Amino acid sequence: MSKAQAFLHNWLRHRLVLVELVNAFPEEHLDYKPYEKAMSLKELVLHTVMSADSFIETVKRGELVRSYELGKPQVETMEDLRKLVHDVTEKNKTDITGLSEEAFVKLVDVSKIFGTSLSGEAILHIMRDHEIHHKGQLFVYARLIGMEEVPLFVKRDL
């Protein structure tokens, strides 16, 4: 299995759970915040998927891409949020699949955010950890808005 295929598999085991959670969020809780200064449910989902997108673009292009450079998604409804997560996930699947072995070992100058250069592989692993972290938080949001059923934190049968 190529590094790209192995990473794609290991990342999708978490991303597909995020997709499942977002698909299950009730419409009316798009702007739910558990405390005043929190990111809203919508903001936390957007932060997670747009950060991932910018990390993947960084590895793909071999230079730092910030998430604000990728445009500000227009999300007014839960349905918009679901569509965005779906579309970005499909794009990211294609992007990761297309990464060469070289892209995993090549150093990228990400010193503006990490203070140093990192290999493509290291950047992708930070992206994945960051996604697991925030997805964990979204599980608490889910229970706080009254969802009794939530998926396992990771897909086993992928």
Add this chain to the structure above:
Amino acid sequence: MSKAQAFLHNWLRHRLVLVELVNAFPEEHLDYKPYEKAMSLKELVLHTVMSADSFIETVKRGELVRSYELGKPQVETMEDLRKLVHDVTEKNKTDITGLSEEAFVKLVDVSKIFGTSLSGEAILHIMRDHEIHHKGQLFVYARLIGMEEVPLFVKRDL
């Protein structure tokens, strides 16, 4: 760097943040729950570190070890919780450091919980993901109990 040293480093980047969080939790919130059926702060910390301990013991012994087999920790105060997290972390550092290259590739029968056998390396990676997931949730708990300052989700300078 050996596989054991590399894994220890990658895991400590998260565990040390968990230690920092637990050290910062105010005494009075040991039994805090954000919703009725939630794990309390104490239960969530214990679940995270005792699961990790059981996964590491599983890889060390080459056979499935459940966390209840490791005894039930007596934790009555936040100070007890801090001491337990500290002590288990020190034990786990020694355990991981002592893992042979063979332990990373050897298959362990964990079918009772994962439905299949997995390599030591795969088990350790599930443990690490599980810890990042629950640590993310503890960040929400931290903010909900009024903590304004929380650490970054991962240690950069390790």
